[in-house]
Structures are given as C-alpha cells and as structure tokens.
Amino acid sequence: MLTFSRRLVVDKVDSLWNEVLDKLQDQLSGPTFETWIKPTRLKTLAESTLTISTPNPFARNWVQKHYIQVISDVAKELLGHDINVVVTVSEPNNDNGNRSGEAVAWPPTQTTERSSSSKSTTPDLNPKAVFSRFVVGANNRMAHAASLAVAESPGREFNPLFLCGGVGLGKTHLMQSIGHYRLDIDTNARIAYVSTEQFTNDLITAIRRDSMQRFREQYREVDIILVDDIQFIEGKEYTQEEFFHTFNTLHEAGKQIVLASDRPPNKIPRLQERLCSRFSMGLIADIQSPDFETRMAILQKKAEYESVTLSREVTEYIAAGYTSNIRELEGALIRAIAYTSISGLPMTIENLKPVLDTPAGKVDASPKSVIDIISEVFSVSVDDLKGASRRREISQARQIGMYLMRQHTDLSLPKIGEVFGGKDHTTVLYSCDKIAQLIKKDLNMAQTIRELSDRISLSNRPH
Numbered sequence: 001m002l003t004f005s006r007r008l009v010v011d012k013v014d015s016l017w018n019e020v021l022d023k024l025q026d027q028l029s030g031p032t033f034e035t036w037i038k039p040t041r042l043k044t045l046a047e048s049t050l051t052i053s054t055p056n057p058f059a060r061n062w063v064q065k066h067y068i069q070v071i072s073d074v075a076k077e078l079l080g081h082d083i084n085v086v087v088t089v090s091e092p093n094n095d096n097g098n099r100s101g102e103a104v105a106w107p108p109t110q111t112t113e114r115s116s117s118s119k120s121t122t123p124d125l126n127p128k129a130v131f132s133r134f135v136v137g138a139n140n141r142m143a144h145a146a147s148l149a150v151a152e153s154p155g156r157e158f159n160p161l162f163l164c165g166g167v168g169l170g171k172t173h174l175m176q177s178i179g180h181y182r183l184d185i186d187t188n189a190r191i192a193y194v195s196t197e198q199f200t201n202d203l204i205t206a207i208r209r210d211s212m213q214r215f216r217e218q219y220r221e222v223d224i225i226l227v228d229d230i231q232f233i234e235g236k237e238y239t240q241e242e243f244f245h246t247f248n249t250l251h252e253a254g255k256q257i258v259l260a261s262d263r264p265p266n267k268i269p270r271l272q273e274r275l276c277s278r279f280s281m282g283l284i285a286d287i288q289s290p291d292f293e294t295r296m297a298i299l300q301k302k303a304e305y306e307s308v309t310l311s312r313e314v315t316e317y318i319a320a321g322y323t324s325n326i327r328e329l330e331g332a333l334i335r336a337i338a339y340t341s342i343s344g345l346p347m348t349i350e351n352l353k354p355v356l357d358t359p360a361g362k363v364d365a366s367p368k369s370v371i372d373i374i375s376e377v378f379s380v381s382v383d384d385l386k387g388a389s390r391r392r393e394i395s396q397a398r399q400i401g402m403y404l405m406r407q408h409t410d411l412s413l414p415k416i417g418e419v420f421g422g423k424d425h426t427t428v429l430y431s432c433d434k435i436a437q438l439i440k441k442d443l444n445m446a447q448t449i450r451e452l453s454d455r456i457s458l459s460n461r462p463h
C-alpha cells in the first residue's frame with residue numbers, strides 16, 4: 001500500500017505511471033502507443049484503482065475497448081496486486097485553445113513527432129478538414145466512401161482517386177481528411193498535400209536552383225500524394241512532363257495518388273493524352289451540389305461546432321439561400337453568428353435578413369410584378385400560377401416564379417407559398433432548388449432566368 005507523504009505519493013505515482021508507459025511502449029506497436037496511450041494522463045491512483053484521462057470521449061472509448069487489459073496487466077506487474085483501471089475524459093483545458101464543444105481532430109494530427117518523422121512531406125493540413133466533420137449526403141456519398149477506402153488502404157483499389165466537382169463542394173476537405181486519417185493510423189506515413197500551383201512553383205524553383213534531385217525526392221518519396229486543383233495543369237507542358245514521371249514513379253511503387261479538379265480529366269483542355277488516361281485509370285468520383293437536407297445538416301453540424309443553437313426555421317432560411325457552394329453556405333452562417341453575437345439580438349430570420357444577403361440578394365421587386373411577368377412571358381394565367389394544375393408548362397412557370405420571387409423579394413418561404421395560392425413552404429423550397437440545379441445544367445434555362453431577372457428588376461425601377 002502507498003503510505004507516503006502527499007509529495008512523495010505524487011512523485012511515486014508519477015514515476016510509477018512513467019514505468020507503466022515504458023512497459024506499454026515495449027509491448028505495443030509504435031503507432032498504437034503514440035496514438036492512443038501517449039496522450040493519456042494519469043489522474044489518480046487510489047487503493048487499487050488507477051484513473052487515467054484521455055483527450056476526448058472517442059479516445060476514452062477506444063482505450064477502454066482495446067487497451068484496458070494491457071494497462072491493468074502492466075500496472076499489476078509493477079505494483080504486485082490487481083489494479084482496476086478507470087478511463088475518463090480530461091477536463092477541458094483553457095490553455096489548449098479548444099473551446100468546449102469544438103471538435104478535436106483525434107488522434108492529434110500534427111504532433112512534433114509526426115513532423116520530424118517526415119521532414120519534407122509534413123502536410124499542411126487544415127485541422128478541421130477531417131472525416132468526422134464531413135456531412136455525407138447523396139451528392140458526395142461515393143466520393144466520401146472512396147476517400148475513406150483510400151485512407152484505410154492506400155495504393156490498393158482506387159489509384160488514382162480523382163475527385164471532381166464544382167467550387168466549394170468539399171474536394172479539399174475530403175483530400176485533407178485522407179491525410180489526417182492516414183496519419184492517425186500511422187504517424188510515420190509520408191503524406192504530401194500540394195496545390196498544382198505549388199507543384200509548378202516548386203518545379204520552377206528547382207530548375208532555377210539546379211535542385212531537381214531534391215524536388216524529385218520530395219514528391220516521389222511519399223506514401224500518399226494529394227494534389228489539389230489539378231485542372232490548373234492545363235497547357236503547362238513542362239509541369240505536365242514532370243508530373244507524368246512523378247505519377248508513374250508513385251503508381252508503380254504502389255503509392256496512393258489523389259487528385260482534385262473542378263472537372264473530369266477529359267474536360268481539362270490541353271492536357272496530354274497520356275496524363276488524361278492515367279488520371280482516368282482509377283476511380284473518378286464526382287461531387288454534386290448538396291440537396292436541401294444535406295445543406296441543413298451541414299449548417300447544423302457547423303453550428304454545433306460553434307456551440308450555437310440554430311432553430312429549424314433559421315436553418316431552413318439559410319439553407320434555402322445558398323444552393324451551390326458550401327463555402328458560401330458556411331460563410332452565411334458565420335456572418336449570422338457574428339452579427340447576432342455582436343448585436344446581442346436573438347437569431348431570428350427577421351434579425352438576420354440584413355446580413356444574409358442571399359446570392360441574388362437584391363430586394364428590388366414586388367411579388368405582384370414577378371407573378372405578372374411570369375404570367376405574361378409563359379402565357380400562363382395568374383389563376384393557373386396560383387392554382388394546383390400539374391401540367392408541365394404551368395408547373396414549370398410556377399417553379400420559375402417561386403425561384404425569382406425568392407431572388408427579388410424578401411418574402412419568406414411560407415409567404416411565397418401564400419402568394420402562389422397557399423402552397424406549402426417545402427414546395428417553394430423544392431421549386432427553388434430545382435430551378436437552381438437546372439440553371440447549372442441547362443444553358444437555355446440559365447439564359448431564360450437571367451433575362452427574366454433583368455426584366456423584373458427593370459420593370460420595378462422607379463421611372
């Protein structure tokens with residue numbers, strides 16, 4: 001039994017814990033020890049109970065599930081009697097920069113050990129770009145699954161993994177999640193995350209400084225290379241040449257290549273045929289714009305991390321205004337949070353209107369003028385627009401009308417529903433979403449909407 005003075009007890013217990021750690025280090029693999037055991041702290045040793053703390057609940061569960069026995073065996077060996085091990089979560093610590101509620105990328109992602117183990121390939125990863133913060137929806141399910149598969153078994157199935165999708169839809173987030181995830185499993189993994197611009201600049205510098213050997217080592221001696229915005233390689237002959245060799249060297253060595261682009265390889269102009277075919281030989285996974293539910297889920301998740309409660313109404317309002325770019329969607333939420341916290345106003349749609357200028361944003365028309373113009377241009381009577389007919393030409397005119405009313409007035413979704421003869425606000429949302437998607441796919445639709453939009457603005461201008 002430990003019957004020392006308090007100071008001695010503390011010293012004794014600390015050194016005992018260090019001994020436990022030493023022994024565990026001998027028994028467990030390097031990554032396992034670094035990932036799960038090293039970050040644990042000793043809290044107390046009372047009678048036959050050893051209480052340790054872990055950085056977060058996820059780590060606690062993991063340690064409880066996998067390592068409690070080995071810890072208690074080692075402690076028993078050192079103390080000479082049975083030890084019951086209790087795993088807790090450490091109290092939020094003010095000096096570690098983590099506000100309560102903020103997710104901690106776990107296991108810690110950018111430790112000094114990790115940096116020093118792979119000097120030239122320490123990736124510059126955003127700690128928030130992790131799988132656990134990525135919301136999976138119909139629009140990105142495949143890209144997410146493929147990214148996870150690649151992170152779990154790099155160089156096996158999808159090589160290269162080619163992620164493609166429009167601006168702000170999560171390509172970089174997924175790529176960096178792969179890097180984090182891999183480093184969490186294997187702290188010695190050599191991961192390079194680089195933009196195509198950076199690759200080109202490094203190449204130019206290497207040529208200028210006559211240090212091609214180093215450049216090649218830097219890019220060819222990695223386990224995973226994550227190259228962002230690969231579409232910018234278009235027309236850069238020398239970069240393409242060098243990247244071709246980098247690609248081949250890595251691929252032949254079974255190393256994982258992940259590329260992100262705003263379009264598929266065959267749509268990148270002035271891309272050498274041999275690169276185009278290599279980029280296409282693994283898996284091309286595309287990411288579409290998120291649907292309404294996914295946008296809602298992204299907002300909710302983001303709000304949780306910011307420790308803010310969002311009402312359903314406000315979430316819907318923001319989600320309805322930002323349909324095609326998650327960066328803008330997040331930006332709107334951040335503005336809303338900043339505005340309400342600075343002004344002290346409650347977060348209601350009314351209060352948020354001044355700061356949430358939805359992309360079109362200009363409130364410059366009366367609802368009646370929108371209805372009248374739609375009726376005239378599509379030769380559909382106002383009664384039909386407000387009625388329930390599902391005839392294609394009527395329902396499409398109605399959907400366009402709802403979309404434009406959302407763009408040109410500050411009416412809420414339910415109010416727009418009312419103007420259109422008492423439609424439900426979800427019908428309005430669906431219509432706005434549908435037209436927003438069509439605009440992206442169909443040039444004629446985009447042109448029609450632009451013309452209608454100009455006409456609505458013009459007709460409402462004071463004469």
Ligand SMILES: Nc1ncnc2c1ncn2[C@@H]1O[C@H](COP(=O)(O)OP(=O)(O)OP(=O)(O)O)[C@@H](O)[C@H]1O
Nearest residue numbers: 133134135166167168169170171172173298326327
């Ligand atoms: N499914 C998602 N869940 C949560 N956040 C997301 C999701 N998709 C994107 N985001 C967030 O949206 C923002 C933009 O994403 P990201 O930078 O990955 O887009 P991108 O497709 O790489 O854009 P770009 O083409 O401009 O490089 C980031 O803050 C990212 O975390």
